Amino acid sequence: MDPEHQPVPRPRAIPSHLINGHSPLHPSYTAEREREDREHTYESIKSSMGPPREPIDLANLSLNNHDRTERPNGSQQNSAQQYEEVEDADLDDLDLKVAARDDRDEAPLTPPATARSMSPFTANPTIDFDGLSWPSAGTLARLHERESPEDAQARLTKLSGAVRTILECIGEDPDREGLHGTPERYAKAMMFFTKGYEENLRDIVNNAVFHEDHDELVIVKDIEVFSLCEHHLVPFTGKMHIGYIPSRRVIGLSKLARIAEMFSRRLQVQERLTKQVALALLEVLKPQGVGVVMESSHLCMVMRGVQKTGATTTTSCMLGAMRKRAKTRDEFLTLLNRR
Template sequence: MNPQDQDGRRPRAIPSHLVNGHSPLHPSFSAERDREERDQAYDSIRSSMGPRREPIDLNDLHIDGEPTPAQTNASQQKSARQYEEVGDEDLEDIENRVAARDARDEAPLTPPATSRSISPFTANPTVDFEGLSWPSVGTLDRLRERTRPEDAEARLQKLSGAVRTILECIGEDPDREGLHGTPERYAKAMMFFTKGYEENLRDIVNGAVFHEDHDELVIVKDIDVYSLCEHHLVPFTGKMHIGYIPSRRVIGLSKLARIAEMFSRRLQVQERLTKQVALALSEVLKPQGVAVVMESSHLCMVMRGVQKGGATTTTSCMLGAMRKRAKTREEFLSLLRR
């Protein structure tokens, strides 16, 4: 009689911690494939420890043609091209052709519903490296005031006067003890809340883009985001998760948080904020794919309106391989849930 476990079932022939595809006991194990994966990993590590290379300048971001041997090895080139050019429908078509017994079995397959086409709203990024990255009217004047203190002070006084008017309109006395100095304090706070208007993507990123032979997911989760709803001028706060698949270049991890900070410190809507971060990273790195997910709570629907305190808004933007390949997208989302 065969031994059985406590549930009356036969014990598994392969322990659960060994069924990851790399155990010699696993039916799909291939010594040749395992050796090839190890060789690729070693090549990638060795390439990153080679001759010293300077960080990439934003002027050199655009790649013309195939990468040079100094940038990556042959196996990494092949891997990157597969990520960019092969979608889920292509993989399923190949599998069906291999298993086909009749010519009729090779009819074109319907693309899976989980794959998405390119969004017309993200097909043409509008990042202006020389400007202020999606600037609004008047931001250049605000930027110039850094070198003209008298103009900056005049702007602050104008904003303070507007706050004083608001206090009077709601029935308050701006001159009472508790509100003495509040217009000036609020004016300074508002300038800080919107400091992203004065920041430039080039200045934030330059000097922190590096050569690296890595073609797997890079994810930074739980980036705190504080922004102002442009419809009611009240805050919305939450977490942003950013991931990308490099194509021979990576960016300093803190820069991902700084990019999110730059765009959030403006009057925003969450949908646009999510896209702006994804498009900016796509322009800077030219990666195989980018994914940005944001979860936040909006005080405009918590403190007023429907007053639903437990409501959370989630938005996402997927570009490149993250949008084309459902399996890659699912890998990213599953890692966020861990």
């Protein structure tokens, strides 16, 4: 047949470069592979409908391979591994499998070495059952005032006097009608703005950690965050997005927002706030990976200074698989619609 009159080959329904490696349309996706995927999904669902189990006590969160967890009936069960390697068969380039953005990312993925800076705020353990989560100097005294109304009132009186001094220094009359009672009201408001100092991660989680055979991303987006810039004591507000890949343990979804609230209700910088939330989840759940992204507007650069009202600050903290694998990190950011 004349080459000019040969029929034009029919185009494929889906171009090869658009086919996901796990798609049944992919040549490597065999019937055996499909059966295994179905069985895995079925077992995951079945395990979640098994006999009831008690919520995990944070005091017993030990995730070494050789550790064992006591059950109420006296039996023991092996704990989950702290980190499980997951094969990325779809990656064309082996270098992308351990996609490090920086040579420093090759450091051992243990909580003290992931991203924690050596500052007074993050050098302490995330969970301190005898006190608070990342306590600052003087914070324990404030916590103990819960049991001493006299000491708590003395603190409010001292803070109210300081506010009155501020009003006098800016040229106001603290005794005029409009400012009558303002020092006391501001003192109470400031104590509420910083109530995170009095909260403990253990009390926030409150045994809301459960066994679940799930190893895919869990994401809670658009958590509203209100905090105070520690440099100027003015607010910065925004939204936080939290995601993690479980390692047989999940946490109540509302607890993610409560953890963000606890750390934001302190004098903060956005970089540290993002890191603290990620490290707290890493220590509570020991997941395969954690990712936290925060976007906020800082009034210290909107109302003063450069006065750029449209400026938005974005920070992120990626730990475990989120930091080690570009594909996993990209999936997280894509689901956030931030790429």
